[in-house]
Amino acid sequence: MSGMDGRAKADLVLGTAGHIDHGKSSLVRALTGVDPDRLAEEKARGITIELGFARLELPDGTALGVVDVPGHERFVRRMIAGATGVDLALLCVAADDGVMPQTEEHLAVLDLLGVRTGVVALTKIDLADAEWVAFASDEVRARLAGTPFADAEIVPVSSRTKEGLGELKAALARAAARTARSKAGSLLRLPVDRAFSVKGAGTVVTGTLWSGTAAAGDEVEVLPSGARARIRGVQVHGEAVERAEAGHRVALNLNALSVDEARPGCFLASPGSLRATDRFDAEVRYLGAPGAARPLESGARVRVAHGTRETGGRVLLMGGRGALAPKESAFAQIRLDEPLPVSWRDRFVLRSASSARVVGGGAVLRAHPRRSTALDPATEALLAALRDEDEAAAARAAFALEALPTTAEELAAAAGVGEDAARRELAALAEEGGAVALPSRDGRPRYAAPRALQRHRAALENALLRFHAEEPDQAGIAKDALRRRCLPRATPECFDALLADAVARGAAEADEGRVSHPRAGAGARKRDEEAAEALHAALAAAGAAPPAASELAAGCGFEPAVARRALGALERQGRVVRVSADLCFDAAALGALEAAARERLAAGPATAAELKEAMGTSRKYAIPLLEHFDGKGLTRREGDLRVLNVR
Numbered sequence: 001m002s003g004m005d006g007r008a009k010a011d012l013v014l015g016t017a018g019h020i021d022h023g024k025s026s027l028v029r030a031l032t033g034v035d036p037d038r039l040a041e042e043k044a045r046g047i048t049i050e051l052g053f054a055r056l057e058l059p060d061g062t063a064l065g066v067v068d069v070p071g072h073e074r075f076v077r078r079m080i081a082g083a084t085g086v087d088l089a090l091l092c093v094a095a096d097d098g099v100m101p102q103t104e105e106h107l108a109v110l111d112l113l114g115v116r117t118g119v120v121a122l123t124k125i126d127l128a129d130a131e132w133v134a135f136a137s138d139e140v141r142a143r144l145a146g147t148p149f150a151d152a153e154i155v156p157v158s159s160r161t162k163e164g165l166g167e168l169k170a171a172l173a174r175a176a177a178r179t180a181r182s183k184a185g186s187l188l189r190l191p192v193d194r195a196f197s198v199k200g201a202g203t204v205v206t207g208t209l210w211s212g213t214a215a216a217g218d219e220v221e222v223l224p225s226g227a228r229a230r231i232r233g234v235q236v237h238g239e240a241v242e243r244a245e246a247g248h249r250v251a252l253n254l255n256a257l258s259v260d261e262a263r264p265g266c267f268l269a270s271p272g273s274l275r276a277t278d279r280f281d282a283e284v285r286y287l288g289a290p291g292a293a294r295p296l297e298s299g300a301r302v303r304v305a306h307g308t309r310e311t312g313g314r315v316l317l318m319g320g321r322g323a324l325a326p327k328e329s330a331f332a333q334i335r336l337d338e339p340l341p342v343s344w345r346d347r348f349v350l351r352s353a354s355s356a357r358v359v360g361g362g363a364v365l366r367a368h369p370r371r372s373t374a375l376d377p378a379t380e381a382l383l384a385a386l387r388d389e390d391e392a393a394a395a396r397a398a399f400a401l402e403a404l405p406t407t408a409e410e411l412a413a414a415a416g417v418g419e420d421a422a423r424r425e426l427a428a429l430a431e432e433g434g435a436v437a438l439p440s441r442d443g444r445p446r447y448a449a450p451r452a453l454q455r456h457r458a459a460l461e462n463a464l465l466r467f468h469a470e471e472p473d474q475a476g477i478a479k480d481a482l483r484r485r486c487l488p489r490a491t492p493e494c495f496d497a498l499l500a501d502a503v504a505r506g507a508a509e510a511d512e513g514r515v516s517h518p519r520a521g522a523g524a525r526k527r528d529e530e531a532a533e534a535l536h537a538a539l540a541a542a543g544a545a546p547p548a549a550s551e552l553a554a555g556c557g558f559e560p561a562v563a564r565r566a567l568g569a570l571e572r573q574g575r576v577v578r579v580s581a582d583l584c585f586d587a588a589a590l591g592a593l594e595a596a597a598r599e600r601l602a603a604g605p606a607t608a609a610e611l612k613e614a615m616g617t618s619r620k621y622a623i624p625l626l627e628h629f630d631g632k633g634l635t636r637r638e639g640d641l642r643v644l645n646v647r
Helices: 024-032 040-045 073-083 101-112 130-144 165-177 377-387 391-401 408-415 419-432 450-470 479-486 492-504 522-542 549-556 560-573 587-602 608-615 619-631
Strands: 012-017 052-057 063-068 088-094 118-123 153-156 189-191 194-198 202-208 213-215 219-223 227-236 239-241 243-245 249-254 267-269 277-286 300-306 309-317 329-340 347-352 358-366 436-438 446-448 509-511 514-516 576-580 583-586 635-638 641-644
Touching: 012 024, 012 101, 012 165, 024 052, 024 063, 024 088, 024 118, 024 165, 088 101, 088 165, 101 130, 101 347, 101 358, 118 130, 118 165, 130 153, 153 165, 189 202, 213 227, 227 243, 277 377, 300 329, 300 358, 329 358, 358 377, 377 391, 391 408, 391 419, 408 419, 419 436, 419 446, 436 450, 436 492, 446 450, 446 492, 450 479, 450 492, 450 514, 479 492, 479 514, 492 509, 522 549, 522 560, 522 576, 522 583, 522 587, 549 560, 549 583, 560 576, 560 583, 576 587, 576 619, 583 587, 587 608, 587 619, 587 641, 608 619, 619 635, 619 641
Parallel strands: 012 063, 012 088, 088 118, 118 153
Antiparallel strands: 052 063, 189 267, 194 202, 202 249, 213 243, 219 227, 219 267, 227 239, 227 249, 277 329, 277 358, 300 309, 300 347, 309 329, 347 358, 436 446, 509 514, 576 583, 635 641
16 A cells, blocks of 8 residues: 555554465455466466465455465474565364364464464354354364464354454454564565566565565665665565555565576575574474474484575583483574574474474574584573563673673674664763773774773783893883784774873883883883984084995994884984885985975976086985985976976
């Protein structure tokens, strides 16, 4: 439905579920007037193979996007794909057949995917007498006990005679009224369930918009490939709209992509907002292996279904746990054969690697964890907070795990929570004294726990003292070399913040990229100062004809490294000017040479030879001097002549 501003009215997504031949597709057709069986093979075989879609307008004005899923056991994977993004369920149970194996499996899938509300349609009542219908209703009620659908309305209905259709629509309206949309967030996320080419338009993909909005002109990224495209057009149930919102069943026309590049199983997302991962931490619920009560052993091979994609993987239980009994839950790390673009709170389903039956599932907690199954108290606290969807507690628990100072952006990525929550909790911790804010050059403060900051400061200070003991002739160590010595895991930005803290607290001194300890290296610093004075005196005495820097060091009796540091210090002080790689002038002497050149050029253009004579120097010095003057913009070369730049 399209609003006045061209935005599509917000929908909920209704997913059908139930055993093969229990009347799901017929019921959708009777409710909506749309035949969800769109393939010739489906028509011929009388079963739903692919996903079918329709739109249902309820009497109260609520709009439901209907996903009709396959009921046959061979198509459970497609059923899981169809249930992705479903907000409420329509469970179909044939009155003449009762609860069957796929009924049970579909119920498990809905539960594992977090669908908590629904309605039961007791179908085909025209094929059973009243007593049998009542018996079937009681059977369904008993089966739903202890599940999220225990209180679901059970509505007897016949697609053929239309009996009960009005009551079913009213029950769906009541269920929709107490249903919250399954996904939220401002960034676009859409698992692709169909992809096809339209002549004259190009590639079209369909799916349920999990979060964010989709509008013509928006750029999207296809995961896991990383390919990018722009949306040419948006439709909601066949009607063009300017913008679709979370909860809509949408069709997006994409440019610059082939059907193979955006095939079912791919994921569309706002560019740069998601990264596919080959592992994630989760809380896993084990239902039990089909027909057996054997446990799920750590390391077991499974099939992992997320969104509209399925890949192989392993379930590694955390904390040294060896196995999980049926109906038990535990923290686990899921290792994947192929990367998936998962996020915190995403639901997934596990199927057995052998029989492909649903055996469990759960919720994603950390999308990008370390490759580890250790479960120390801090990690367990973080996973528990993520399980309970407590962003504040998760941010604090993640901060307790951080070994190095962290920004709000880095903490949000580590915890898997929003940046705003991470920023709030870091500020609160700093106010409480549980964190110290370290200023940074990029304007994003880094936070460290007080004890951790003390350890880092001590490590930096000890590394400096060891350096001075090993290199008594050196005045200081290069900053990056120091980082590699004491905190190799720290980024340069992180180390800069720690070094600034150490300098502020008198634990280090930093000068032009070199770091020293205030209580060490004094002899070396004194020697460097003495070398600087000696070298400056020699250059001042040489005037317009200084020796090469290498000769200057040897002539004054200094090692090359000492001379380089001393000349660098003189340059920073402005007492010496380097005109080439191996040639330095006393600043006063260079000033006199520059004045002489300027005076000659004031009278008109001059050759290099004429300028050499004017400066009273030799060709050895004249050419580097003139190139230096060109470089600083004093002069400009025109052929064989130089002219004075007018300022």
